[in-house]
Amino acid sequence: MLETTVSIAIVDDDPSVLRGLARLLRMCFRDTRTYYSAQEFLDSLRQCVPTCLIVDLQMPEMTGLDLQNHLKRNGVRIPTIIITAHDEFGTRQLCAAAGAHAYLLKPLQGPTLIAAINTATGRA
Numbered sequence: 001m002l003e004t005t006v007s008i009a010i011v012d013d014d015p016s017v018l019r020g021l022a023r024l025l026r027m028c029f030r031d032t033r034t035y036y037s038a039q040e041f042l043d044s045l046r047q048c049v050p051t052c053l054i055v056d057l058q059m060p061e062m063t064g065l066d067l068q069n070h071l072k073r074n075g076v077r078i079p080t081i082i083i084t085a086h087d088e089f090g091t092r093q094l095c096a097a098a099g100a101h102a103y104l105l106k107p108l109q110g111p112t113l114i115a116a117i118n119t120a121t122g123r124a
Contacts, residue, residue, distance in 0.1 A: 005051070006029045006031070006051045006052065006117070006121055006123070007029070007031035007032075007033070007048065007050040007051045007052075008025050008029045008031065008032040008033070008050060008051065008052050008053075008054065008117065009032075009033050009034075009035065009041060009044070009050035009052070009053045009054070009078075010022060010025070010032065010033070010034045010035065010054045010055075011034075011035045011036075011037070011038055011040075011041045011053070011054070011055040011056060011059070011064070011067065012034075012036075012054075012055070012056040012059070012083070013036055013037060013056065013059045013060060014056070015036070017056070017106075018034040018036070019034075021034075021054065021108070021113075022034050024110050024113070025113075025114075025117075028114055029117070031050075033048075033050070037059065037060075037061060037062070038055070038059060038061065038062035038063075038064070038066065038067040038070075039061065039062060041053075041055075041067070042067075042070070045076065049076070049078065050078060051078075051079070051121050052078065052079050052080075052081065052117050052120055052121050053078045053079070053080045053081070054080075054081045054083060054113075054117075055067055055068070055080060055081070055082060055083070056082075056083055056084065057082050057083065057084035057086070057091065057095070058084060058085070058086055064082050064083075064084075064095075065082070065091075065094060065095055065098060068080055068082070068095065068098040068099060068100055069098050071099075072098060072099050077099075079101045079120035079121055080099065080100045080101060080120070081100065081101060081102040081103075081104060081113070081116050081117065081120060082095045082100045082102070082103045082104070083104050083105075083106055083108060084103070084104075084105060084106060085105070085106040085107075087105055091103075101116070101119065101120035102116040102119070102120060104116060
């Protein structure tokens with residue numbers, strides 16, 4: 001069953017990750033949008049604020065943690081899930097302190113990601 005009240009934004013500089021996550025999430029959440037950079041996502045906020053943000057930790061120019069901190073400083077509250085292929089000591093705690101609702105390691109498992117989205121958006 002498609003959930004029409006949840007909009008998902010995915011930010012990742014890897015096109016294959018974006019395509020894969022979008023394909024997976026569009027089966028459950030009709031409104032799923034993808035962005036190749038944090039700046040592209042920030043520019044989109046003028047038109048639409050998503051219900052949930054999934055953002056890669058390691059990106060050039062502005063990391064996922066930088067994006068989360070930027071949103072927090074500017075009073076933009078979006079439940080955020082940080083994803084990463086590089087789990088470094090202390091990073092999970094930094095992301096949590098910045099307000100991330102979840103911190104998931106790649107490769108992502110579909111049911112785990114969907115459960116994290118549901119929890120972050122209060123649907124679990």
